[in-house]
Amino acid sequence: MSQDSQFHLNAFLMGVGHHEAAWRHPRTEAHRVLDVAHFQELGRIAERGKLDSVFFADGLAVGPRIKHNTQAIFEPVTLLSAIAVATEHVGLIATASTSYSDPYTLARKFTSLDHISSGRAGWNIVTSAGADEAANFGVDGIPAHSGRYERAEEFVDVTLALWDSWEDGAVVLDPETGVFADPGKVHTIDHDGPRFRIKGPLNSPRSAQGRPLLVQAGSSESGKEFAARYAEAVFTAQRTLEQGQEFYRDLKARVVKHGRNAGDLKVLPGIVPFIADTEEEAKALEQSFTDLISPEYSLRQLSTMLGVDLTKHSLDAPLPPLPPLDEIQGNKSRYQLVKDLAADGSLTVRQLIGLLGGGRGHRTFAGTPEQVADELQTWFEQGAADGFNIMPPYLPGGLDDFVDRVVPILQQRGLFRTEYTATTLRGHYGLADVDNRFAGAVDEASA
Amino acid sequence: MSQDSQFHLNAFLMGVGHHEAAWRHPRTEAHRVLDVAHFQELGRIAERGKLDSVFFADGLAVGPRIKHNTQAIFEPVTLLSAIAVATEHVGLIATASTSYSDPYTLARKFTSLDHISSGRAGWNIVTSAGADEAANFGVDGIPAHSGRYERAEEFVDVTLALWDSWEDGAVVLDPETGVFADPGKVHTIDHDGPRFRIKGPLNSPRSAQGRPLLVQAGSSESGKEFAARYAEAVFTAQRTLEQGQEFYRDLKARVVKHGRNAGDLKVLPGIVPFIADTEEEAKALEQSFTDLISPEYSLRQLSTMLGVDLTKHSLDAPLPPLPPLDEIQGNKSRYQLVKDLAADGSLTVRQLIGLLGGGRGHRTFAGTPEQVADELQTWFEQGAADGFNIMPPYLPGGLDDFVDRVVPILQQRGLFRTEYTATTLRGHYGLADVDNRFAGAVDEASA
Numbered sequence: 001m002s003q004d005s006q007f008h009l010n011a012f013l014m015g016v017g018h019h020e021a022a023w024r025h026p027r028t029e030a031h032r033v034l035d036v037a038h039f040q041e042l043g044r045i046a047e048r049g050k051l052d053s054v055f056f057a058d059g060l061a062v063g064p065r066i067k068h069n070t071q072a073i074f075e076p077v078t079l080l081s082a083i084a085v086a087t088e089h090v091g092l093i094a095t096a097s098t099s100y101s102d103p104y105t106l107a108r109k110f111t112s113l114d115h116i117s118s119g120r121a122g123w124n125i126v127t128s129a130g131a132d133e134a135a136n137f138g139v140d141g142i143p144a145h146s147g148r149y150e151r152a153e154e155f156v157d158v159t160l161a162l163w164d165s166w167e168d169g170a171v172v173l174d175p176e177t178g179v180f181a182d183p184g185k186v187h188t189i190d191h192d193g194p195r196f197r198i199k200g201p202l203n204s205p206r207s208a209q210g211r212p213l214l215v216q217a218g219s220s221e222s223g224k225e226f227a228a229r230y231a232e233a234v235f236t237a238q239r240t241l242e243q244g245q246e247f248y249r250d251l252k253a254r255v256v257k258h259g260r261n262a263g264d265l266k267v268l269p270g271i272v273p274f275i276a277d278t279e280e281e282a283k284a285l286e287q288s289f290t291d292l293i294s295p296e297y298s299l300r301q302l303s304t305m306l307g308v309d310l311t312k313h314s315l316d317a318p319l320p321p322l323p324p325l326d327e328i329q330g331n332k333s334r335y336q337l338v339k340d341l342a343a344d345g346s347l348t349v350r351q352l353i354g355l356l357g358g359g360r361g362h363r364t365f366a367g368t369p370e371q372v373a374d375e376l377q378t379w380f381e382q383g384a385a386d387g388f389n390i391m392p393p394y395l396p397g398g399l400d401d402f403v404d405r406v407v408p409i410l411q412q413r414g415l416f417r418t419e420y421t422a423t424t425l426r427g428h429y430g431l432a433d434v435d436n437r438f439a440g441a442v443d444e445a446s447a
Numbered sequence: 448m449s450q451d452s453q454f455h456l457n458a459f460l461m462g463v464g465h466h467e468a469a470w471r472h473p474r475t476e477a478h479r480v481l482d483v484a485h486f487q488e489l490g491r492i493a494e495r496g497k498l499d500s501v502f503f504a505d506g507l508a509v510g511p512r513i514k515h516n517t518q519a520i521f522e523p524v525t526l527l528s529a530i531a532v533a534t535e536h537v538g539l540i541a542t543a544s545t546s547y548s549d550p551y552t553l554a555r556k557f558t559s560l561d562h563i564s565s566g567r568a569g570w571n572i573v574t575s576a577g578a579d580e581a582a583n584f585g586v587d588g589i590p591a592h593s594g595r596y597e598r599a600e601e602f603v604d605v606t607l608a609l610w611d612s613w614e615d616g617a618v619v620l621d622p623e624t625g626v627f628a629d630p631g632k633v634h635t636i637d638h639d640g641p642r643f644r645i646k647g648p649l650n651s652p653r654s655a656q657g658r659p660l661l662v663q664a665g666s667s668e669s670g671k672e673f674a675a676r677y678a679e680a681v682f683t684a685q686r687t688l689e690q691g692q693e694f695y696r697d698l699k700a701r702v703v704k705h706g707r708n709a710g711d712l713k714v715l716p717g718i719v720p721f722i723a724d725t726e727e728e729a730k731a732l733e734q735s736f737t738d739l740i741s742p743e744y745s746l747r748q749l750s751t752m753l754g755v756d757l758t759k760h761s762l763d764a765p766l767p768p769l770p771p772l773d774e775i776q777g778n779k780s781r782y783q784l785v786k787d788l789a790a791d792g793s794l795t796v797r798q799l800i801g802l803l804g805g806g807r808g809h810r811t812f813a814g815t816p817e818q819v820a821d822e823l824q825t826w827f828e829q830g831a832a833d834g835f836n837i838m839p840p841y842l843p844g845g846l847d848d849f850v851d852r853v854v855p856i857l858q859q860r861g862l863f864r865t866e867y868t869a870t871t872l873r874g875h876y877g878l879a880d881v882d883n884r885f886a887g888a889v890d891e892a893s894a
Contacts, residue, residue, distance in 0.1 A: 024622040031620060034652075036532060036563045060551065062650050066628045070620075073651055075559035081528035082563050085483060104507065104583045105548060112522035116483045116529050135646035136551045173478060173517075175471040178741045181513045199582035203509050204520055205481075294625045 007380060007416045008266050008387030008429055009407075010053045010093070011046045012235070013039065015070045017394035018272055020301075020357045021292035023070050027394045033070045036082050042396055043083035046090045049403030050417050052387070052428040053091030053122060055215070055235070056080065060100055061132035068297030077109050084117035091425030093122035093215055098155040099148055100128055100137045104198055106155075107162040110212045111204045119208030119424035124215040125230070127152050130304075145332070149222040154193045156214070156230050161189040163211035164436045165201035181205075187438045209424035210434030219247070220332040228254030231265055232431055235389045237337060237362045238269045244384030266386040266429055269379065270362035272393050273372050275401040282366035289393060290354045298353040305334055315350040318342070337361045359391050369405035376406075377415060454827060454863045455713050455834030455876055456854075457500045457540070458493045459682070460486065462517045464841035465719055467748075467804045468739035470517045474841045480517045483529050489843055490530035493537045496850030497864050499834070499875040500538030500569060502662070502682070503527065507547055508579035515744030524556050531564035538872030540569035540662055545602040546595055547575055547584045550643055553602075554609040557659045558651045566655030566871035571662040572677070574599050577751075592779070596669040601640045603661070603677050608636040610658035611883045612648035628652075634885045656871035657881030666694070667779035675701030678712055679878055682836045684784060684809045685716045691831030713833040713876055716826065717809035719840050720819050722848040729813035736840060737801045745800040752781055762797040765789070784808045806838050816852035823853075824862060 012018070016028040016038075023030040032038035046054045056076035076094035084092055092113065096106055106123075114121035127148035128134070134143055170185035189200035216223070216231035227234050228251060238244035247269075252262040274289075276282035295315055303310045306322060313320065319342045328335045341347060341355065358364035365375055379385040392398030410416035422428050459465070463475040463485075470477040479485035493501045503523035523541035531539055539560065543553055553570075561568035574595035575581070581590055617632035636647035663670070663678035674681050675698060685691035694716075699709040721736075723729035742762055750757045753769060760767065766789045775782045788794060788802065805811035812822055826832040839845030857863035869875050 021625075023620070023627070024625055030622050033620075034562065034618070040532065060555075060650060062633065062648055066633055067630050068625055068627055070627050073559075073562055075555050075651075078524060078528040078556060078559040078563060081525040082532045085487065085529045085532060100549065101552065102547065102584060108507075108522050109525060112520075112525040115481065115520055116525060132646075135644075137549060138644040171481070173470070173480075175477050178468075178471055178515055178739070178744070180470070180515055180517050183514050186509065186513055197582075197585040199579075201509055203507060204522075292625070297625070 004263065004266075004386055004430055006414070007376065007410060008233070008268065009049070009051045009416065010055050010233070010235070010268055010387070010389050011042070011051050011399055012055045012057070012270065012389050012391045013042050013395065014057065014391075015072075015395070017398060018359050018391040019289045019393040020069065020297070021289055021294070022394045024292045025289055025394055027397050030070070034073055036074070036079065038396070039074070039079055040083050040086040042399060043087045043090055045396055045399050045403055047087050049407045050420055051090055051390075051403070053093050053425055054083070055093040055122075055124065055389070056095060057124070058095040058126075059130070059133060060097060060128060061130060061136055068294045069301070077113050080121070081113055081116050084113065084120065089120075089420045091120045091122055091213065091428055092117055093124055093213065093425075095124040095126055097126050097128040097133075098152040099143060100133065103155050103158045103162060103196055104202070107159045107202055108204055111163065111202065111207055114207035114209065114212050115204065119426075121207070122213035122215050122233070122425050124217060124235070125152065125156065126217070145220070145222060149226055151195055152226060153229075154195050158189070158191045158193065158196050158198055160211065161191060161437070162198070162200055162202040163206065164438050165189055166204075166206040167436050167439055168206055171205050187441065206436070209426045210436070213425045213429065213431070223332075224251055224254060227251065227265065228260075229258050232426070233266045233268055233429060236267065236269050237334070237359075238384065239337070239363050241379060241382060241384055244269050244379055245382060248384050264431065268387045268389045269385050270359060270389040270391050271376070272359035272362055272364040272391045273398070273402060273406070274364065274366035274393055275369055275372060275398070275405060277368065279367050279371060282368065286358070286364065286366040286393075290357060293353060293357045295350070295353065298357060299349070302338070302349070302353065302356070306338060310349065313349055315353075316348050318345050318348055319352065334361050358393060362391055364393070369409055372402075372406045373409040373413070376410065377413065380415065451710065451713075451833055451877060453861070454823065454857060455680070455715065456496070456498045456863065457502050457680070457682070457715055457834070457836050458489070458498050458846060459502045459504070459717065459836050459838045460489050460842065461504065461838075462519075462842070464845060465806050465838040466736045466840040467516065467744070467807075468736055468741070469841045471739045472736055472841055474844050477517070481520055483521070483526065485843070486521070486526055487530050487533040489846060490534045490537055492843055492846050492850055494534050496854045497867055498537055498837075498850070500540050500872060501530070502540040502569075502571065502836070503542060504571070505542040505573075506577070506580060507544060507575060508577060508583055515741045516748070524560050527568070528560055528563050531560065531567065536867045538567045538569055538660065538875055539564055540571055540660065540872075542571040542573055544573050544575040544580075545599040546590060547580065550602050550605045550609065551645055551649070554606045554649055555651055558610065558649065558654055561654035561656065561659050562651065566873075568654070569660035569662050569680070569872050571664060571682070572599065572603065573664070592667065592669060596673055598642055599673060600676075601642050605636065605638045605640065605643050605645055607658065608638060608884070609645070609647055609649040610653065611885050612636055613651075613653040614883050614886055615653055618652050634888065653883070656873045657883070660872045660876065660878070666783075670779075671698055671701060674698065674712065675707075676705050679873070680713045680715055680876060683714065683716050684781070684806075685831065686784070686810050688826060688829060688831055691716050691826055692829060695831050711878065715834045715836040716832050717806060717836040717838050718823070719806035719809055719811040719838045720845070720849060720853070721811065721813035721840055722816055722819060722845070722852060724815065726814050726818060729815065733805070733811065733813040733840075737804060740800060740804045742797070742800065745804060746796070749785075749796070749800065749803070753785060757796065760796055762800075763795050765792050765795055766799065781808050805840060809838055811840075816856055819849075819853045820856040820860070823857065824860065827862065
């Protein structure tokens with residue numbers, strides 16, 4: 001059982017839906033992938049359901065999938081800024097890479113979103129595994145897994161220091177005396193590390209929630225250690241209750257090993273829910289999406305994921321043998337998931353594509369609102385989740401259905417809030433206030 | 448006389464006003480520097496006045512001015528995203544540095560704002576002169592002037608290529624065939640230069656105005672050459688009509704020398720207008736702001752600007768001798784302006800501070816709405832301006848007064864639009880559509 005008495009719910013938003021063929025389905029309007037008002041509406045729907053947060057993934061290249069896949073049009077932080085001013089409560093989590101940005105720039109950008117939203121910003125920390133991304137930043141080949149995480153650790157350390165560089169109360173703003181800020185509460189950080197030298201202070205005061213929420217989603221060994229050390233929420237792809245329980249136990253143990261409380265990190269497995277009045281209708285709905293998958297697109301996507309060219313492979317034959325995990329420099333958790341699925345040799349490539357098309361490896365679930373609620377309750381009560389990363393297969397309808405049909409059941413069962421009780425994203429997730437390393441310190445340089 | 452038959456007007460927005468003591472004055476509410484709704488309101492006021500655009504400056508350090516100066520709280524692009532969804536017509540110009548960002552990241556960020564605003568984004572290109580900014584990005588000392596501009600040129604070249612990497616019409620979005628994008632209209636750029644290697648394409652389609660408007664404000668030799676080559680609008684500080692005419696002639700000649708039409712670049716001198724029913728009241732209003740200037744703050748600011756420590760200098764003595772221009776690695780145009788003002792040795796430091804406090808070197812003007820309109824008309828008709836960079840000394844009141852009292856006079860005189868006639872920022876400035884270098888090209892790599 002989770003430490004918390006109630007769920008946390010994040011809505012993972014992607015274009016007009018997570019299902020890769022969502023934009024081809026009559027339940028969506030494809031052109032809305034280009035429309036900021038669509039995403040503002042999604043934020044308001046999530047808020048109507050009292051969800052903790054909405055979240056956008058991101059990547060720094062178009063990759064080989066451009067013909068058949070809707071691409072991310074908007075940069076997540078600019079998009080969330082537009083959503084922030086259309087909502088009042090819901091948290092706003094954006095992905096940004098530690099491999100291809102500067103800590104000062106990233107710290108400022110997220111603090112700006114945190115000010116615009118009055119303390120509702122979150123940062124999903126990624127390290128950008130792809131060679132296609134590297135090539136847009138002057139880096140040849142696929143950056144080594146270990147180097148990416150070493151950089152990420154120093155990056156986050158210095159970003160946290162920048163977010164502490166203004167103490168609470170540093171902004172005096174006294175028109176009488178003409179004092180804008182108390183220089184004794186604004187600190188240089190004087191970071192001098194292997195990859196970054198940054199003096200500080202940040203050029204923006206501390207935000208209403210101290211600093212943005214830290215989110216992470218890597219499931220490799222390095223990824224889990226990184227999450228255990230820094231993350232406050234983890235998005236994860238777990239396909240069975242047993243796998244979910246194992247991941248949950250493992251990650252919480254690592255959190256404690258790092259001197260934190262187990263409850264300081266919330267584990268949120270992903271689920272792609274197809275919701276209908278009956279289980280049969282829900283399964284038929286899911287099938288109507290699967291029927292629209294383009295094999296050409298899916299083979300390219302799977303080839304990229306596995307680092308093995310499948311584009312000439314028969315759709316109706318089993319997967320060929322895959323290289324060992326330690327030769328993979330890309331996304332190890334997705335790779336392992338496909339390897340597990342294909343382990344007994346019975347799945348054809350076509351079947352695998354269908355399974356992955358719903359949520360790129362995340363668990364899909366088709367059922368009635370009660371069945372979805374039951375499933376979530378089981379995972380929560382059986383120690384596999386502190387909450388869930390809801391990945392609507394189509395938007396906005398799939399989010400409407402979850403908010404209007406599943407959330408009320410969870411609320412009736414006492415598993416989910418009926419009103420927002422906190423004002424910040426960190427508050428929604430039940431996290432403690434953030435200490436400031438400089439509180440009370442005297443800093444001669446900025447006096 | 449300008450080539451255009453009507454003015455262009457930009458509102459340069461800064462906190463609760465351009466006057467450095469604005470936040471201490473009873474006409475402002477200081478806490479609104481922290482309030483995104485304040486800035487959304489300013490965008491709506493500018494739009495009520497049919498202004499071409501609003502603009503935010505930016506810097507990447509707090510500098511030594513923190514005690515007495517309100518600091519920029521918001522990062523400009525995230526702030527403009529929030530303003531974009533609260534407005535429909537007005538252009539949205541943000542400052543970003545070529546010295547401390549990556550072209551791919553910057554191109555994406557501005558394209559995202561351009562999509563969010565349906566083609567109203569502009570980029571004010573700066574090269575970040577300060578040592579305090581350098582120290583936040585691992586660079587020691589003040590970066591050399593020439594190196595900054597060399598980087599800026601390659602940066603803009605590659606950013607323009609990224610903005611061309613999706614042709615118009617590349618997004619097919621056909622649910623029937625399952626084709627999202629036409630790969631033949633999405634191109635790698637394969638840039639391999641001295642400072643950047645970038646493969647492309649950009650991870651966002653071409654925007655409604657082709658690409659963001661390019662704005663620049665440097666007045667050094669390198670700055671003017673850079674503007675003549677790339678900029679479509681230039682913000683400039685000119686204190687007299689004669690200086691304005693000379694700058695205008697010089698810059699337009701440079702534009703033509705670079706093979707462009709003189710009208711392809713709009714020259715917008717800055718003006719800080721104090722507006723009241725009578726000239727006496729306007730001058731008294733200006734004085735009431737000057738009286739609130741903190742000498743401690745101003746001496747630090749002036750010392751930073753000049754690279755000479757004045758903090759121990761008497762306020763009532765003339766400026767000490769200043770080093771020659773070619774020893775200055777920082778903002779050369781501001782430096783030259785102060786040197787010109789102090790040339791005859793009669794100005795005391797206190798007087799200089801008063802002059803600079805209104806608009807940091809930009810021209811201040813106190814008068815009736817008619818006098819302000821006359822002054823603008825004269826500069827426009829006498830060949831010193833294609834329009835103006837309006838820098839309200841206090842906000843929102845100073846912008847309200849300009850929009851509600853000066854703009855109608857300009858409209859009556861036929862000098863300014865009475866309705867928006869274009870839908871994009873480039874359209875407001877009367878600029879031609881942007882060609883795409885890849886239009887019709889065949890690109891094997893992305894086919």
